[in-house]
Amino acid sequence: MSSIIKKKIKLTADISKLLSKKFYSFDTETTGLNPVQDRIIEIGCCEFINLKPVKEFSTLINVGKYIPPHVTKVNNITNEMLNDAPSEDEVYYYFCSFIKDVLAGRAVIVAHNA
Numbered sequence: 001m002s003s004i005i006k007k008k009i010k011l012t013a014d015i016s017k018l019l020s021k022k023f024y025s026f027d028t029e030t031t032g033l034n035p036v037q038d039r040i041i042e043i044g045c046c047e048f049i050n051l052k053p054v055k056e057f058s059t060l061i062n063v064g065k066y067i068p069p070h071v072t073k074v075n076n077i078t079n080e081m082l083n084d085a086p087s088e089d090e091v092y093y094y095f096c097s098f099i100k101d102v103l104a105g106r107a108v109i110v111a112h113n114a
Helices: 013-021 071-076 088-098
Strands: 021-032 040-049 052-060 108-111
Touching: 013 021, 013 108, 021 071, 040 088, 052 088
Parallel strands: 021 108
Antiparallel strands: 021 040, 040 052
16 A cells, blocks of 8 residues: 555635736656655746746756666666756755745745656
């Protein structure tokens, strides 16, 4: 049995209002499915204002970890593609800057396939 806990989140008027003004949608690619051992190797995010995309953030991430062939088959990201990619620390700093309105509570963030 899965240890994932599913929780319904009520769409309040406040959240609905935020979504209609500004929200961010993001997606990641990883080295695998284990949340402890595996790492994020690509992150993409789009800022929407009035339901229209206005800004994008996208980068590969060099995590210093070998990407097995079965992972490359899924996400098409190779070890060679990550050689010159920025480090996790660098990417997360810029990603947090990109979503600063989310971190300040002024916008909502939506995860793809989370």
